[in-house]
Amino acid sequence: MRPKQIDRIMAEVKSFPGMPGAAAKLLTLSNNSDADASQVEEILRYDPGLTANILRLTNSAYFGLPSKVGSVKQAVVLLGWKRVIQLVIFSCVNALMDKSVAGYDLPPGELRRHSIAVSVAAEDLVKELKIMAPPEIFTAALLHDLGKLVLGGFVKDEMEKIESIASQGVPFEAAEHMVLGTDHAEIGAQILKNWSFPSEIVSAVRWHHAPDAADETNMLIDIVHVANVLSLMIGIGVGREGLQHEPSPLVTKRLGLNITDLEKVASRTLQWVNEMSDVFVND
Amino acid sequence: MRYVVVVADMKVGKNGDMLVTHALGSCLGLMVYDPEAQVGGLLHAMLPLSRINPEKAAANPFMFVDTGVPELFKKVYDLGGQKKRMIAKAAGCGRPLGNDELFKIGERNYTVLKKLLWKNNILLDAEDVGGAASRTVHFDLSTGQIIISSNGVKRDL
Ligand SMILES: [Fe+2]
Ligand SMILES: [Fe+2]
Numbered sequence: 171m172r173p174k175q176i177d178r179i180m181a182e183v184k185s186f187p188g189m190p191g192a193a194a195k196l197l198t199l200s201n202n203s204d205a206d207a208s209q210v211e212e213i214l215r216y217d218p219g220l221t222a223n224i225l226r227l228t229n230s231a232y233f234g235l236p237s238k239v240g241s242v243k244q245a246v247v248l249l250g251w252k253r254v255i256q257l258v259i260f261s262c263v264n265a266l267m268d269k270s271v272a273g274y275d276l277p278p279g280e281l282r283r284h285s286i287a288v289s290v291a292a293e294d295l296v297k298e299l300k301i302m303a304p305p306e307i308f309t310a311a312l313l314h315d316l317g318k319l320v321l322g323g324f325v326k327d328e329m330e331k332i333e334s335i336a337s338q339g340v341p342f343e344a345a346e347h348m349v350l351g352t353d354h355a356e357i358g359a360q361i362l363k364n365w366s367f368p369s370e371i372v373s374a375v376r377w378h379h380a381p382d383a384a385d386e387t388n389m390l391i392d393i394v395h396v397a398n399v400l401s402l403m404i405g406i407g408v409g410r411e412g413l414q415h416e417p418s419p420l421v422t423k424r425l426g427l428n429i430t431d432l433e434k435v436a437s438r439t440l441q442w443v444n445e446m447s448d449v450f451v452n453d
Numbered sequence: 454m455r456y457v458v459v460v461a462d463m464k465v466g467k468n469g470d471m472l473v474t475h476a477l478g479s480c481l482g483l484m485v486y487d488p489e490a491q492v493g494g495l496l497h498a499m500l501p502l503s504r505i506n507p508e509k510a511a512a513n514p515f516m517f518v519d520t521g522v523p524e525l526f527k528k529v530y531d532l533g534g535q536k537k538r539m540i541a542k543a544a545g546c547g548r549p550l551g552n553d554e555l556f557k558i559g560e561r562n563y564t565v566l567k568k569l570l571w572k573n574n575i576l577l578d579a580e581d582v583g584g585a586a587s588r589t590v591h592f593d594l595s596t597g598q599i600i601i602s603s604n605g606v607k608r609d610l
Contacts, residue, residue, distance in 0.1 A: 412585045412586040
């Protein structure tokens with residue numbers, strides 16, 4: 171039974187939509203230091219919907235720009251390349267994350283809210299802890315649960331088995347792995363590999379529930395791990411898996427995290443999530 | 454009317470109203486009801502103490518247990534509820550696996566609630582707290598009935 175099912179899962183990973191064209195082009199462009207803002211505009215000009223979303227995100231309070239930005243060119247100047255590319259990726263995957271997710275029992279829009287929550291909580295943790303982290307943290311956090319889109323249907327079919335294992339105190343993703351032979355973290359990482367995403371992002375997604383099992387330690391993995399647990403605790407995107415995950419004491423020690431840091435970040439996360447989710451509400 | 458109480462929010466109502474809150478993780482869900490006046494309220498508070506972010510607490514007292522609970526009682530009194538008849542029930546306050554003190558926000562929410570109630574001579578009539586499962590609450594203000602749904606299972610509180 172298992173080989174068949176894992177084959178079906180892998181077939182779905184293969185047929186999962188490729189990375190949206192504009193995001194792919196921009197990622198290539200961003201490696202080219204001669205690139206300038208007008209090239210970004212050139213790529214985006216054929217996609218007015220995408221451009222509109224990027225401008226709406228740019229103007230959201232989260233980025234705190236003093237005045238309203240009316241063009242992608244201006245956005246690049248004020249926010250910088252890396253941020254604008256993050257927003258392009260965000261807008262491109264938005265349509266995927268908008269749907270309800272079976273198995274994990276996430277109503278429509280909730281995976282997006284959760285993903286935004288983990289992104290803003292991750293960036294806020296970096297600020298609160300006064301540590302250095304690569305800018306990729308936003309995208310890694312945003313895409314950490316992408317694998318749920320593929321695995322959800324399979325989780326739903328095997329829910330009874332998964333839950334009977336999880337009810338014995340086994341983390342939910344470990345129960346997924348025992349029953350399905352894989353879990354949503356592994357699947358998400360595979361999709362991002364197929365999309366040729368940078369390896370740091372892939373490994374942050376791969377190990378977001380099990381940082382101690384990673385063959386490396388890095389800031390991205392640690393921060394996404396904590397931001398995810400925190401977002402679930404405050405009820406953003408908490409579905410069938412509940413709080414059935416074990417935060418790593420090694421990670422919190424490495425980060426020097428304390429209760430005050432965690433609660434401060436929690437108190438600030440909700441507002442940003444609401445503001446950024448609202449950008450997409452009228453789609 | 455059916456009111457949905459989001460995270461860091463509170464709603465009150467009367468006979469004929471239904472208060473619903475989803476996705477209680479570590480957050481506290483506190484339901485109070487006066488069966489004679491048939492009025493009640495539901496608070497969905499995220500964090501134990503407002504001193505962590507006084508600015509947020511001033512803008513929205515319902516984010517914190519210490520500022521949200523008194524406000525909940527006040528609003529239900531305003532609708533005609535009386536302290537001596539008030540029934541209080543709690544749900545949520547869950548926590549992730551493992552034993553890391555850092556992540557016991559749910560337990561801290563519960564502790565702050567109990568202290569507040571104790572100081573005010575109010576007892577919890579029922580509770581469904583702790584554990585790793587997420588909870589949804591349906592609170593019927595016609596009857597005071599509270600139904601907790603968690604992972605597809607429903608129970609009366
Ligand atoms: Fe996950
Ligand atoms: Fe997650």
